[in-house]
């Protein structure tokens with residue numbers, strides 16, 4: 001059998017976008033042999049000789065995580081950045097009692113219902129530093145049979161002397177990363193902040209879109225959440241004429257409370273930001289909105305069966321108050337990537353052409369469709385209230401060669417044979433819910449009429 005290609009070869013083939021999906025167990029090899037990585041690949045010595053690492057995430061299985069590092073790296077200093085409080089913080093720290101190389105940093109969560117959702121790795125090597133921004137929890141099941149996204153930075157070389165401004169990219173990657181990590185105001189992150197400032201990140205081509213909890217006003221308002229994305233699209237996005245009538249697609253694995261109607265936040269605020277264009281001349285009319293969220297049957301027939309729905313936390317109590325939202329929903333379908341049965345835990349947003357051949361931009365992020373993640377305007381639009389920590393990377397054509405649009409495809413055969421086509425995680429055009437049959441997956445109600453892939457029914461609680 002063909003030896004699986006070395007990581008550095010896989011990495012090279014994925015340039016310049018450096019956007020990967022996670023490997024999926026139980027699908028044809030060809031869907032895992034290009035543009036797909038496992039956590040062991042990311043942490044492998046092929047990517048660099050690790051000296052220390054920092055793992056930002058929501059869920060951790062510490063013993064499992066350590067096992068994902070090559071054995072020669074398992075005793076290197078590891079800082080875990082999490083959002084646990086009280087007993088669950090104690091429990092998390094207890095899991096690491098035997099690992100004297102592990103330290104913890106608790107991210108402050110002073111806003112009710114906020115979560116530390118950000119999934120990011122800072123990898124310090126002897127030759128430089130790499131940043132990985134992704135969507136998987138640090139538990140085995142998140143890397144087994146789901147569709148997850150990964151962006152891996154170039155190897156950032158060390159500079160002669162540290163600087164917060166020297167060694168930045170055209171996309172202000174270094175400045176934005178320093179702002180994000182500094183926003184934790186945590187002394188445990190001091191060394192990593194210094195580390196970041198010591199590296200030349202000028203090769204970074206993506207724009208960081210982050211969220212930190214707080215009631216952001218003044219200049220801080222446009223530094224986070226959907227107002228950051230709006231500002232970046234107004235500065236570097238497509239021209240109005242290029243994207244007239246092009247839809248905005250949102251794809252996510254959890255849904256917050258949207259309020260009583262689409263004008264409240266979804267179309268009245270959030271969609272206004274995602275449909276921003278160069279020069280900011282968004283016409284009062286907003287473009288079509290299309291959302292991707294798995295149906296009950298997408299989950300039932302998935303590789304994991306109903307248990308996949310344990311990571312798709314949409315509750316009936318939230319859903320029943322916003323039935324209007326479900327009219328925007330489309331099925332999860334990823335035939336091109338062989339992942340129609342690998343349920344999405346990835347979150348992506350894009351502005352595709354009606355013929356599905358192009359997109360004006362693409363965002364992969366930890367942020368689900370919720371006010372908590374993206375922010376909600378308050379006090380007559382003078383402050384943006386965000387509850388959670390989130391981070392994502394925005395791909396804009398102008399930073400990947402002098403062009404206004406990306407060619408896109410989810411067809412792996414086509415992706416393998418071309419160089420500059422952006423790899424989509426799911427198929428376009430989208431697939432409608434079947435009228436009168438399909439319902440959005442809800443995780444807290446029973447399904448006993450038809451068996452899942454493993455012959456089981458779903459009885460939550």
Ligand SMILES: CNc1ccc(C(=O)O)c(C(=O)O)c1
Nearest residue numbers: 058115117137253254311313
């Ligand atoms: C309340 N906690 C979570 C809700 C949703 C998600 C998701 O990503 O869909 C996650 C996570 O997996 O980080 C946590």
